[in-house]
Amino acid sequence: MMYGPTGAGKSYNMFGSSKQPGIVYRSLRDILGDGIEENDENNEKISVGTFVQVTVLEIYNEELYDLLSTNNGGGFGFGWSKGSSSKVRLEVIGKKAKNATFISGTEATKISKEIQKVEKRRTVKSTLCNERSSRSHCMMIIDVPTVGGRLMLVDMAGSENIEQAGQTGMEAKMQTAKINQGNSALKRVVESIANGDSHVPFRDSKLTMLLQDSFEDDKSKILMILCASPDPKDLHKTISTLEYGAKAKCIVRGPHTPLKENGAEDSSSAVILGSRIAAMDQFIYMLQMENKLKEKECNEAKRKLMKKEEEIATLRSKLELVLQGGVETTEEDIIVKVNERTQMLKREFEYKIQQCQKMANEFVETERRKMEERMFQQQQEFEMLRRRLEEIESELWHSRVGSRSTEVEENSFGKRLLEMYSEDVGMVKSMDLDRSIDMDCGKKAESNTIQAILGYPSITNPREIEDPSILLQHFTNKSFLSTVFEEEEEGNDSEGDKENPYVEEVQKEVIEEKTICSGNVSTVEDRSDDLSSDNTAPSRKELIQNIFKLCGNSRELSQQCTTPVAAEKRVKDIESKSPPVKEIVEDSPITKNHNFSTEKVNDSKENFNPNLELKWEAASKENPEIITTLTGSLV
Numbered sequence: 001m002m003y004g005p006t007g008a009g010k011s012y013n014m015f016g017s018s019k020q021p022g023i024v025y026r027s028l029r030d031i032l033g034d035g036i037e038e039n040d041e042n043n044e045k046i047s048v049g050t051f052v053q054v055t056v057l058e059i060y061n062e063e064l065y066d067l068l069s070t071n072n073g074g075g076f077g078f079g080w081s082k083g084s085s086s087k088v089r090l091e092v093i094g095k096k097a098k099n100a101t102f103i104s105g106t107e108a109t110k111i112s113k114e115i116q117k118v119e120k121r122r123t124v125k126s127t128l129c130n131e132r133s134s135r136s137h138c139m140m141i142i143d144v145p146t147v148g149g150r151l152m153l154v155d156m157a158g159s160e161n162i163e164q165a166g167q168t169g170m171e172a173k174m175q176t177a178k179i180n181q182g183n184s185a186l187k188r189v190v191e192s193i194a195n196g197d198s199h200v201p202f203r204d205s206k207l208t209m210l211l212q213d214s215f216e217d218d219k220s221k222i223l224m225i226l227c228a229s230p231d232p233k234d235l236h237k238t239i240s241t242l243e244y245g246a247k248a249k250c251i252v253r254g255p256h257t258p259l260k261e262n263g264a265e266d267s268s269s270a271v272i273l274g275s276r277i278a279a280m281d282q283f284i285y286m287l288q289m290e291n292k293l294k295e296k297e298c299n300e301a302k303r304k305l306m307k308k309e310e311e312i313a314t315l316r317s318k319l320e321l322v323l324q325g326g327v328e329t330t331e332e333d334i335i336v337k338v339n340e341r342t343q344m345l346k347r348e349f350e351y352k353i354q355q356c357q358k359m360a361n362e363f364v365e366t367e368r369r370k371m372e373e374r375m376f377q378q379q380q381e382f383e384m385l386r387r388r389l390e391e392i393e394s395e396l397w398h399s400r401v402g403s404r405s406t407e408v409e410e411n412s413f414g415k416r417l418l419e420m421y422s423e424d425v426g427m428v429k430s431m432d433l434d435r436s437i438d439m440d441c442g443k444k445a446e447s448n449t450i451q452a453i454l455g456y457p458s459i460t461n462p463r464e465i466e467d468p469s470i471l472l473q474h475f476t477n478k479s480f481l482s483t484v485f486e487e488e489e490e491g492n493d494s495e496g497d498k499e500n501p502y503v504e505e506v507q508k509e510v511i512e513e514k515t516i517c518s519g520n521v522s523t524v525e526d527r528s529d530d531l532s533s534d535n536t537a538p539s540r541k542e543l544i545q546n547i548f549k550l551c552g553n554s555r556e557l558s559q560q561c562t563t564p565v566a567a568e569k570r571v572k573d574i575e576s577k578s579p580p581v582k583e584i585v586e587d588s589p590i591t592k593n594h595n596f597s598t599e600k601v602n603d604s605k606e607n608f609n610p611n612l613e614l615k616w617e618a619a620s621k622e623n624p625e626i627i628t629t630l631t632g633s634l635v
């Protein structure tokens, strides 16, 4: 029995092709063999072997047709009457087709050729599923009378439904429905037998009516060949076909089956029952395997579902947290976080500022030390230059004084002064007088002697002797060198003295020194007036003694204070006489930018200003010629 959807290969397996004969032809050959013939008594060939009778039926639209018969009647034996094209309808009486035609013979080849002719009479139509679709059930019954056996080969119509067949029209749909009626009836019969129902619906279709003996006979065997399409789009048909075959495989003879009384039949029934139970166990095992696969898939799906649910729960909780925290963070938390962040940034900023300040202080301190060292060196150089200047001033001063004294000595005044000094043995040297006053103020006797000699007023207080100003106050008659010069030169060579500029300059400088040492602020003109107004001329000896006394005191005082005073005065004069240098320094853009002035250059080291040093260093670096110019000007 061939079962399967349309186009699955049922007819092909049943009849095959010229190169590949199907089950029908193979069965005939197996039953009949090669057809051995023997000669009889009349020397005629007779077939020797199995004799078979072959009946070919067609069930189309629930009508039974005899494919070996024609309407002209007869036709038994090989072949049938020519010219008859209509099929003979048969009735099914009981479990058999009444008056069905058969072909008999012992030769498989001949029978096969006749069957090939009948095969072409089978009703076929083109459908969407098969170009030559068998629209009927074809039943080939091979009876073997010698053994009492029967082989029923059934090529069923396709198990497709109406939509799958693609047929239109009421007749076509009714045809398909009736074809399926045979299939569905066979399915119900199979299920009933498998379920052990008391009633099996054999009479629902002609197909099941003719197959009833096969199902009910205990000796019968049913082989169902399931045909499945390799096309993936027919997968669901293949699955339903396999399910149908599984049910058919589970057919167990029901209780209605009459049990045989003898033991042999019981044993055979037990064997059949055992085989069916084994088949059922196999089917159950297959179902269990399928169930395991389904359970495995189900568990996998459940596991994925659980994982997804966990993810959804996590996301939901996060969403709830965000939604709950969203209200708080909008106002308070954001402010707190911003404040914390601001404080942190402020601390970092202050720390950075401190670091920068520290680095700047260290840098300034280092630079200040360097500047101090450089300024100290410059101060030393300046002091050295200053001392050098003073030495030069002093040398210049002494050289000028020496030259003038030499000139003075050449004058008659010097000569006469030396002569007088050498002639008058009783005169006391001014140096001695000064020494006696300075060394011991208590030697009043000696001092008084000098005073007595000079005729000066007595000096009782030693401080009066130490203080030149007080001492000079005692000389009310103002006996200065100028007076001596005027008296000595008066009438002699006063004109020559006036013409001599050195003498006049010496007079002025002596007067200036006396004025500076005594603290009097008298001018040369005032002294001239004083000298000119002095009409009472002292004696010559007294005048000379006064001259030596005054010269001695003045020289002592000049040695103590004239030189530095003259040096400072010289420096001031140089500074006052060098306005270009001062202007250059102060008017320079560099010194202006650094607030530099020449007055600050002379600041002592105690009044040292680091900023000024920095500016001085910057100025000296940017324009070193300024320092050179200034130093040269000062020198």
Ligand SMILES: Nc1ncnc2c1ncn2[C@@H]1O[C@H](COP(=O)(O)OP(=O)(O)OP(=O)(O)O)[C@@H](O)[C@H]1O
Pocket (backbone or CB within 6 Å): 004, 005, 006, 007, 008, 009, 010, 011, 012, 013, 130, 132, 133, 134, 135, 156, 157, 158, 159, 227
């Ligand atoms: N095993 C096979 N080898 C080669 N061709 C095959 C085979 N099986 C089927 N065919 C080809 O497939 C086509 C359909 O096969 P077949 O007619 O036997 O299907 P079917 O099941 O009988 O369909 P239907 O129910 O409509 O009659 C045919 O042309 C046949 O030659």
